[in-house]
Amino acid sequence: ADPIKVGILHSLSGTMAISETALKNVALMTIEEINANGGVMGRKLEPVVVDPASNWPLFAEKARQLVSQDKVAAVFGCWTSVSRKSVNPVFKELNGLLFYPVQYEGEELEKNVFYTGAAPNQQAIPAVEYLMSEEGGAAKRFVLLGTDYVYPRTTNKILRAFLKSKGVADADIMEDYTPFGHSDYQTIIANIKKFAAAGKKTAVISTINGDSNVPFYKELGNAGLKATDVPVVAFSVGEEELRGVDTKPLVGHLAAWNYFMSVKNAENSAFVKKYRDWAKKNGVPNADTVVTNDPMEATYVGIYMWKQAVEKAKSTDTDKVIAALGGQTYKAPSGFTLTMDKTNHHLHKPVYIGEVRADGQFDIVWKTKEPIRAQPWSPYIPGNESKQGI
Amino acid sequence: MFRLILSGRMLGLALWLVLAAAPVRAALDPSLLAGFAGDFQSRMNAIEALGVAGGDDARRVLDALEAGNLGVAADKAVIVDGDTVRDAASGEALAGGRDDVELITVNNRVRRTLAGARAALALTSADRAERLGAAITLGDNPNETLLPVFERALAAETDEEIRGILARAAARINLASPDAPTRLRAVRALGESSDPAVKNLLEGLLQKHDGDWVEAHEDVRAAAGTAIAAIDRRIAVAEGVGTVFSGLSLGSILLLAALGLAITYGVMGVINMAHGELLMVGAYATFLVQGLFRSHLPAWLDWYVAAAIPAAFLSAALVGVAMERLVLRHLYGRPLESLLATWGLSLVLIQAARVVFGPQNLELANPAWMSGGVELAAGVVLPYNRIAIIGFAVFVLTLIWLMMQKTRLGMFVRAVTQNRPMAGCVGVPTARVDTLAFAIGSGVAGLGGLALSQIANVGPAMGTGYIVDAFMVVVLGGVGQLAGAVWAALGLGIVSKFLEGWAGAVIAKILVLVFIIVFIQKRPQGIFALKGRFADG
Amino acid sequence: MRTPFTIRLIQSTPRSGWLAIALFAAVTLAGVPLAHLVLPESNPLHLSAYTVSLLGKILCYMVVAVAMDLIWGYAGILSLGHGLFFALGGYAFGMYLMRQIGRDGSYGADIPDFMVFLDWKELPWYWAGSDAFLWALFLVVAVPGIVAFVFGWFAFRSRIKGVYFSIITQALTYAAMLLFFRNETGFGGNNGFTDFKRILGHSITSPEMRVTLFALSAALLIACLVLGRYLVTSRFGRVLAAIRDAESRVMFIGYNPLHYKLFMWTLSAVLCGLAGALYVPQVGIINPSEMSPANSIEIAVWVAVGGRGTLVGAVLGAGIVNLAKSFFTVTVPEYWPFFLGFLFIAVTLYLPDGVVGLWRKLRARRAPPAAPVAAAAPRRTADRPGKSRDDAATTAKGATA
Amino acid sequence: MLKVENLNQYYGGSHILRGLSFEVPVGKVTTLLGRNGVGKTTLLKTLMGLVPAASGSIGFGGRDITRAPSYQRVRAGIGFVPQGREIFPRLTVEENLLMGLATRPRGSAIPPRIFDMFPVLRQMMGRRGGDLSGGQQQQLAIGRALAFGPKLLILDEPTEGIQPSIIKDIERAIRSLAATGEMAILLVEQYYDFARALADQYLVMERGEIVMRGAGADMDADGVRQVLSV
Amino acid sequence: MMQTTELDRAEALAAAQAAERANQSREQWEGEATIGHVVKPGELDLSHNVILYLDDITVSFDGFRALNRLSLTIDAGELRCVIGPNGAGKTTMMDVITGKTRPDSGKAFFGQTIDLTRLTEPEIAHAGIGRKFQKPTIFEQHTAFENLELAMKTDKRVRRTLFASLRDDERDRIAEVLEQIRLTGEADRPAGLLSHGQKQWLEIGMLLMQEPRLLLLDEPVAGMTDDETERTAELFVSLAGRHSLMVVEHDMAFVEALGGKVTVLCEGSVLAEGDLATVQADPRVIEVYLGR
Numbered sequence A: 001a002d003p004i005k006v007g008i009l010h011s012l013s014g015t016m017a018i019s020e021t022a023l024k025n026v027a028l029m030t031i032e033e034i035n036a037n038g039g040v041m042g043r044k045l046e047p048v049v050v051d052p053a054s055n056w057p058l059f060a061e062k063a064r065q066l067v068s069q070d071k072v073a074a075v076f077g078c079w080t081s082v083s084r085k086s087v088n089p090v091f092k093e094l095n096g097l098l099f100y101p102v103q104y105e106g107e108e109l110e111k112n113v114f115y116t117g118a119a120p121n122q123q124a125i126p127a128v129e130y131l132m133s134e135e136g137g138a139a140k141r142f143v144l145l146g147t148d149y150v151y152p153r154t155t156n157k158i159l160r161a162f163l164k165s166k167g168v169a170d171a172d173i174m175e176d177y178t179p180f181g182h183s184d185y186q187t188i189i190a191n192i193k194k195f196a197a198a199g200k201k202t203a204v205i206s207t208i209n210g211d212s213n214v215p216f217y218k219e220l221g222n223a224g225l226k227a228t229d230v231p232v233v234a235f236s237v238g239e240e241e242l243r244g245v246d247t248k249p250l251v252g253h254l255a256a257w258n259y260f261m262s263v264k265n266a267e268n269s270a271f272v273k274k275y276r277d278w279a280k281k282n283g284v285p286n287a288d289t290v291v292t293n294d295p296m297e298a299t300y301v302g303i304y305m306w307k308q309a310v311e312k313a314k315s316t317d318t319d320k321v322i323a324a325l326g327g328q329t330y331k332a333p334s335g336f337t338l339t340m341d342k343t344n345h346h347l348h349k350p351v352y353i354g355e356v357r358a359d360g361q362f363d364i365v366w367k368t369k370e371p372i373r374a375q376p377w378s379p380y381i382p383g384n385e386s387k388q389g390i
Numbered sequence B: 001m002f003r004l005i006l007s008g009r010m011l012g013l014a015l016w017l018v019l020a021a022a023p024v025r026a027a028l029d030p031s032l033l034a035g036f037a038g039d040f041q042s043r044m045n046a047i048e049a050l051g052v053a054g055g056d057d058a059r060r061v062l063d064a065l066e067a068g069n070l071g072v073a074a075d076k077a078v079i080v081d082g083d084t085v086r087d088a089a090s091g092e093a094l095a096g097g098r099d100d101v102e103l104i105t106v107n108n109r110v111r112r113t114l115a116g117a118r119a120a121l122a123l124t125s126a127d128r129a130e131r132l133g134a135a136i137t138l139g140d141n142p143n144e145t146l147l148p149v150f151e152r153a154l155a156a157e158t159d160e161e162i163r164g165i166l167a168r169a170a171a172r173i174n175l176a177s178p179d180a181p182t183r184l185r186a187v188r189a190l191g192e193s194s195d196p197a198v199k200n201l202l203e204g205l206l207q208k209h210d211g212d213w214v215e216a217h218e219d220v221r222a223a224a225g226t227a228i229a230a231i232d233r234r235i236a237v238a239e240g241v242g243t244v245f246s247g248l249s250l251g252s253i254l255l256l257a258a259l260g261l262a263i264t265y266g267v268m269g270v271i272n273m274a275h276g277e278l279l280m281v282g283a284y285a286t287f288l289v290q291g292l293f294r295s296h297l298p299a300w301l302d303w304y305v306a307a308a309i310p311a312a313f314l315s316a317a318l319v320g321v322a323m324e325r326l327v328l329r330h331l332y333g334r335p336l337e338s339l340l341a342t343w344g345l346s347l348v349l350i351q352a353a354r355v356v357f358g359p360q361n362l363e364l365a366n367p368a369w370m371s372g373g374v375e376l377a378a379g380v381v382l383p384y385n386r387i388a389i390i391g392f393a394v395f396v397l398t399l400i401w402l403m404m405q406k407t408r409l410g411m412f413v414r415a416v417t418q419n420r421p422m423a424g425c426v427g428v429p430t431a432r433v434d435t436l437a438f439a440i441g442s443g444v445a446g447l448g449g450l451a452l453s454q455i456a457n458v459g460p461a462m463g464t465g466y467i468v469d470a471f472m473v474v475v476l477g478g479v480g481q482l483a484g485a486v487w488a489a490l491g492l493g494i495v496s497k498f499l500e501g502w503a504g505a506v507i508a509k510i511l512v513l514v515f516i517i518v519f520i521q522k523r524p525q526g527i528f529a530l531k532g533r534f535a536d537g
Numbered sequence C: 001m002r003t004p005f006t007i008r009l010i011q012s013t014p015r016s017g018w019l020a021i022a023l024f025a026a027v028t029l030a031g032v033p034l035a036h037l038v039l040p041e042s043n044p045l046h047l048s049a050y051t052v053s054l055l056g057k058i059l060c061y062m063v064v065a066v067a068m069d070l071i072w073g074y075a076g077i078l079s080l081g082h083g084l085f086f087a088l089g090g091y092a093f094g095m096y097l098m099r100q101i102g103r104d105g106s107y108g109a110d111i112p113d114f115m116v117f118l119d120w121k122e123l124p125w126y127w128a129g130s131d132a133f134l135w136a137l138f139l140v141v142a143v144p145g146i147v148a149f150v151f152g153w154f155a156f157r158s159r160i161k162g163v164y165f166s167i168i169t170q171a172l173t174y175a176a177m178l179l180f181f182r183n184e185t186g187f188g189g190n191n192g193f194t195d196f197k198r199i200l201g202h203s204i205t206s207p208e209m210r211v212t213l214f215a216l217s218a219a220l221l222i223a224c225l226v227l228g229r230y231l232v233t234s235r236f237g238r239v240l241a242a243i244r245d246a247e248s249r250v251m252f253i254g255y256n257p258l259h260y261k262l263f264m265w266t267l268s269a270v271l272c273g274l275a276g277a278l279y280v281p282q283v284g285i286i287n288p289s290e291m292s293p294a295n296s297i298e299i300a301v302w303v304a305v306g307g308r309g310t311l312v313g314a315v316l317g318a319g320i321v322n323l324a325k326s327f328f329t330v331t332v333p334e335y336w337p338f339f340l341g342f343l344f345i346a347v348t349l350y351l352p353d354g355v356v357g358l359w360r361k362l363r364a365r366r367a368p369p370a371a372p373v374a375a376a377a378p379r380r381t382a383d384r385p386g387k388s389r390d391d392a393a394t395t396a397k398g399a400t401a
Numbered sequence D: 001m002l003k004v005e006n007l008n009q010y011y012g013g014s015h016i017l018r019g020l021s022f023e024v025p026v027g028k029v030t031t032l033l034g035r036n037g038v039g040k041t042t043l044l045k046t047l048m049g050l051v052p053a054a055s056g057s058i059g060f061g062g063r064d065i066t067r068a069p070s071y072q073r074v075r076a077g078i079g080f081v082p083q084g085r086e087i088f089p090r091l092t093v094e095e096n097l098l099m100g101l102a103t104r105p106r107g108s109a110i111p112p113r114i115f116d117m118f119p120v121l122r123q124m125m126g127r128r129g130g131d132l133s134g135g136q137q138q139q140l141a142i143g144r145a146l147a148f149g150p151k152l153l154i155l156d157e158p159t160e161g162i163q164p165s166i167i168k169d170i171e172r173a174i175r176s177l178a179a180t181g182e183m184a185i186l187l188v189e190q191y192y193d194f195a196r197a198l199a200d201q202y203l204v205m206e207r208g209e210i211v212m213r214g215a216g217a218d219m220d221a222d223g224v225r226q227v228l229s230v
Numbered sequence E: 001m002m003q004t005t006e007l008d009r010a011e012a013l014a015a016a017q018a019a020e021r022a023n024q025s026r027e028q029w030e031g032e033a034t035i036g037h038v039v040k041p042g043e044l045d046l047s048h049n050v051i052l053y054l055d056d057i058t059v060s061f062d063g064f065r066a067l068n069r070l071s072l073t074i075d076a077g078e079l080r081c082v083i084g085p086n087g088a089g090k091t092t093m094m095d096v097i098t099g100k101t102r103p104d105s106g107k108a109f110f111g112q113t114i115d116l117t118r119l120t121e122p123e124i125a126h127a128g129i130g131r132k133f134q135k136p137t138i139f140e141q142h143t144a145f146e147n148l149e150l151a152m153k154t155d156k157r158v159r160r161t162l163f164a165s166l167r168d169d170e171r172d173r174i175a176e177v178l179e180q181i182r183l184t185g186e187a188d189r190p191a192g193l194l195s196h197g198q199k200q201w202l203e204i205g206m207l208l209m210q211e212p213r214l215l216l217l218d219e220p221v222a223g224m225t226d227d228e229t230e231r232t233a234e235l236f237v238s239l240a241g242r243h244s245l246m247v248v249e250h251d252m253a254f255v256e257a258l259g260g261k262v263t264v265l266c267e268g269s270v271l272a273e274g275d276l277a278t279v280q281a282d283p284r285v286i287e288v289y290l291g292r
């Protein structure tokens, strides 16, 4: 039978290559695995890899090419929200199918997109709830620190509303942003120290974008802000990002995700091993130290969900696959059986909170009992009450 | 909140007992451990109780907890020791495998409590450093019930520094004393502090609550006012110094990022868009040296940075020589083409790094002597790595200055750039001078990369983040003017930091750029404009 | 007695040039639309929507390259901020496109989604009139034009030259990028504008609209080339080149370089703005990264690849680099920077005058040389006077002149 | 000392030097005259290796230097004062003079006779070359070429822009340099009186060719002045 | 209203006095104007037959006085030679006149009314001062023809230049000048390829095209043959009268051929002035300049 083409739309060059290359790798690995097990409906999958080069208009161009020229059945791709926004109209116009694997700010629902990363209520809100709990240190004062773009701004807007609803006063919230690629956190860390001196337990909620994290954490470590005093919980720092950081001074700082490499279960062990082996076989640089992370798991789950839906629909036709996707379940490396919501194209996901270990992995210190349904339209943003499904 | 205070009270009371009389008991009372089987809060209480109890057995349990080996099995605290599971109280091996044990998660909260418990014990230690650490830990979060502990410790303590900390900690607690003279004394003692937390505490006294002063006594309020003013002064001075330091530090980083370019572009006139990638080469060389040290000389790991200095210089210089020999050589006097070719080179070098080392950032650790910092005042820390980088910048700058101004090579380089054919006609081997100069410029860029590796990302595209800044520094200073680059870098650093304190990082960055635009209007040839009749054709 | 513009224009352009332009016009204004709209998909000559948008995008880039070449190649002013004008034109038109979404956005509100989300109740003042197509067109010209004019006026008046000028243009675009990244600025922050639906009520995704936008881009490019051609062959062009080579001498014979530079600079910015306005509906997004310094440098790179100082060169350069990029990112997604990087290096080493230089060399070779070809021929460029002096960015060298 | 044979040179398509042959003997002043644009400067540039010779040969002190790079020619002992001064504008006067010692060992001192000849250079030691007046720059260029004690001194219109009294000094200096018998001098000059006063032998160039040559003493008799004014 | 006493009255008085002074001065000025002539602002006023006044001009560079209280006037139609040792300040003086260098102090007037120290370079050029530089500066990438075209006296504003085309008479004028400077054969070659002497000529040609009222010529015959020097002298002499010329040269034969008044500059100020013979006989001039 003819192979089924699927597109992989991740930046392999430019600023985002640092994060997205691993997603391309895991997508290729998953496709190989599916092919090795007989493919989809007896047809092999043929990946079409393109490089949108961290350039947003190029994302749209490549998306159009994948869907209209290469006629791929589905596309797995994008990381930044702006890249997703750039390709959305293309998928809508051509009725294509996109799987988006990264946590994001919500406020969006597209018929042609399936979101396998977290919405704010599946990551940010639980993390803050944890910080406010006795166990998490009973924080009373919050620094919302981010890179100046939409995801941090939106997340912090939601968090501010959430904190207010929990009775935190505006005076107890400090919000600050840095430009993309900012690498000098001296002033900001001094400000945090000052803010934290008010006598109430303070925590930092970081939505700092990948590139700025190393200088941020280095400065944090050298300025002597310890996790036991002022814990930092990050939403964009995972195992892959920590590979570039000397983690010893950071032990105890936190991250919130729906998956950690350190999750212990059979699915995850297999997943990690598969990826390690694949990396070795394919000559990925530093293959012996490769790690898995949340968006990689989301990519993996997304591809399998799509496979199941195609098999259920017995067709790769977009509309049929979309119809078949709602309600699909998959036993994911995160240790839970994840369900694709019937109406809102988001996965029900568990939430984990991990503390950084000296070896760059996370100690899971808290997790939800079961997967949580996504709220892409945050109830903390006025006017969203009426919005839910597609 | 209530529970927290209560537990503090318990801890204090128990400590008082310990300090007052009790010789250390030899055995561990199993009831002390019962709390571990309960909820989170009861576990915290149990940790504190262990701290109070003291003794080697308690220590053993706390150690196990810290190592993540303490757990609960069948409502009993147990320690997992390899494959055997032992009763935490007695240390006896128990039946049952480790799979039956629910290990206690050590999170920040646990660690904090643990640290408190350990500190309470350490306050009586014979080792000064231990006592000091303990005093700092407890002094950061003093609690009224700890007062007797502090006072007793104070009575026994001879070390001035520790006494100071304990005294201020005691004073903080005494602010709540019902006795007005005690409060007054406490307020006066706290006036010596430079800690914003203390200031906040004092400010609390000056507030009105339901129409009544929080602090009833007028004299105490007046003293508090004086104390706040004194603290404010100290904080203001410390913060001023801190901001200037941050500015210097940012400036020295900009300078290190730009110095190589000041040679290759400023002096030689090659628009080197691959300059950032030379920084990257230097940083990667540093990474490789770190790797070598980790695997072969772990004992000397702290000195890998020193060993990386020649490595970073040479590797970047070698790449520079290759660039010069293969490409730039053919482009002298055609700066436009050098822009295009080096842009191409930069693409190639970035992708080469990505293919060889992978796209992710590399981990470079600050050596121990570059970690941490000196604390000028609470909140104002001068990190050692930044101090080291400032020093390094001075060092590199001196080297370059000597090279350009005091050696014949420097003069030849300048002559060749100013008039290549004529330099040949006085006997300068221009080709060799070019290569050498470019190699030195590249090598200096490599040193810049080494410095950057100590504070920021090391990854394939790290250079792209600096190229714009580097060009701005070189140009703002006045092309070809080494001194100009220094002033430009320091100026930009300090201006940035003051603006940042005032307007936030994003607006500050925008303002700095606007500042550059306006500044160039006033000095269209940079800070150190070339004066003289030859300056305009 | 002055000869009319058009006549002199015709005189100033060689016949082959006109032929090429006519051919280009025929292909882009008639051929491509027919191939996309009329030919069935099965026809091998059919052009897909993908191809039309890709070519349309590249046409816009070509306009930018021509605008860059006018100011860099002919006036010797290297702008590292042209991406800003392009983006401003794009944003100006993007505002209109956002308003055309009407209530079809996610929130179904009268104002663009990102404003709803920021709790803005009404449009900020600078969005006033943005739903009017003509006002949008006016802004497309006026905003880049005014920004360029004001910036240029101060910079040229202060006699900022060479690399100093380049760097402040870079600072300008960088500052603008950071400003536009902020949500508060009111242009959608990092996400910028996307999800366009209509222009003048017609669906933006319809083939007719696509072809119209394409043809407009082509027409703009042709207009730019014709205008550029006229400018560079006029006395104005010669004065400009003279300013590039010896500004102070130009002053001593009575021309005020400020006015000349400012005119060309502003015109160049306006052309970029127009290109940006056509670009945005074709690629479907505008965000602040268009203003990133690297983008502006890339524009200079296109021009350099094609051959600076020739209009055709700029067009070819933009075309070659962007097609190569589109091609390599698909065929060798992990290694394309090598290909592109080596392409740039090879061009500089072997084609010192860009692609156009190669073409000229080949043509010169075909025509028999008038005199015996000298052994010194390979050194030609090195010996060409002013070669080192004509560059805006050569201050270090230029100072020796 | 210098022996040029059948030298040819082109710029693009035009033939600038057409089969030139001549010799510059040591201890003598050879002057080369010719109207504007006949190729004198081109010839000197070819001698210095600034433009490659298309054909023919250049021998210096018995060595063939036709293909040698400029700096080796200087090392072999050729000093050059170019037309248009070509000083290093952003180096100080002192550094410009030190550049003249580039082929000498590090630390060599500037010979004092240069300051005897051009006292103004001593006053201006710290000033940047580009700031000097035209005539001062010309003096600097001559001083720079003399600094390392060349065996062959090539001068391209060295009197241009120099005040009369110093021209006289230069004339005396060149005389005495030649008189030591160790230096060969090739002087390109438009200033007839100066050329004639110095010439031991002369050459006249026209359209890339040497059309007249003879002993310096015969210049008037040979009607060189008339040839130049046609 | 009661308070408006002393103070107000004093103020009113002062204002009245000031108004009176202004009136007086206006009357004075107008009176002069009526007995003199009407001058349009910005137009060259040669009413005192002087085209260039330099008065007490000082220019220093980092403490070095290149011009030291220099005063000099040139009459309309005069051909003036300026000589003086290297570094005397001759080029610097021209820099001041053309606006390239701003004097630290002193006055520079073109005619009676045009204050050169307040104008920009193009404005000065427009007012009618043309200059030939010591080092020939021409547009190397343009052909000789284009160099002349650019220099041509015409409206040099952007709007006009955009739509300018060469008229036949202009073409003829360029051809005539090309002939005059012997570059007809090189008309279409890039000027950068000309030899040194040819560049000198081209620059003189550009000056001729510019038709300035005052020509400043810095060493115009450097690098020319004796024969050409003579022709140049003839050319300049023929220009005098219609134009005013200030020529800097070190070639005494040339200065002699020009035959005008000679000013000797030394260390930034005038050392001697007079006809060539007088000046040449001046022992100070011999000492610092001519030599023995």
Ligand SMILES: Nc1ncnc2c1ncn2[C@@H]1O[C@H](COP(=O)(O)OP(=O)(O)OP(=O)(O)O)[C@@H](O)[C@H]1O
Residues within 6 Å of the ligand: C383, C384, C385, D011, D012, D016, D034, D035, D036, D037, D038, D039, D040, D041, D042, D043, D083, E192, E193, E194, E195, E196, E197, E198, E223
């Ligand atoms: N780089 C060049 N390319 C092409 N032609 C050139 C170049 N340089 C000089 N020429 C031409 O070569 C001829 C000889 O020039 P050259 O400078 O050698 O003359 P010259 O004898 O030194 O004249 P002058 O006395 O004016 O200095 C001239 O016609 C000139 O136009």
Ligand SMILES: Nc1ncnc2c1ncn2[C@@H]1O[C@H](COP(=O)(O)OP(=O)(O)OP(=O)(O)O)[C@@H](O)[C@H]1O
Residues within 6 Å of the ligand: B531, B532, B533, D127, D131, D132, D133, D134, D135, D136, D161, E061, E062, E064, E065, E066, E084, E085, E086, E087, E088, E089, E090, E091, E092, E093, E134
């Ligand atoms: N920008 C400057 N910086 C320092 N010194 C300067 C500068 N410009 C001129 N000078 C000095 O001023 C003096 C006058 O120079 P100027 O060029 O005017 O002399 P000149 O009379 O034209 O000499 P020449 O006959 O050699 O051309 C010289 O000593 C020169 O070194």
Ligand SMILES: NC(N)=O
Residues within 6 Å of the ligand: A079, A080, A081, A102, A103, A104, A105, A151, A236
């Ligand atoms: N969606 C994000 N993390 O940008």
Ligand SMILES: [Mg+2]
Residues within 6 Å of the ligand: D040, D041, D042, D083, D156, E195, E196, E197
């Ligand atoms: Mg010559």
Ligand SMILES: [Mg+2]
Residues within 6 Å of the ligand: D133, D134, D135, E090, E091, E092, E134, E218
């Ligand atoms: Mg002079």
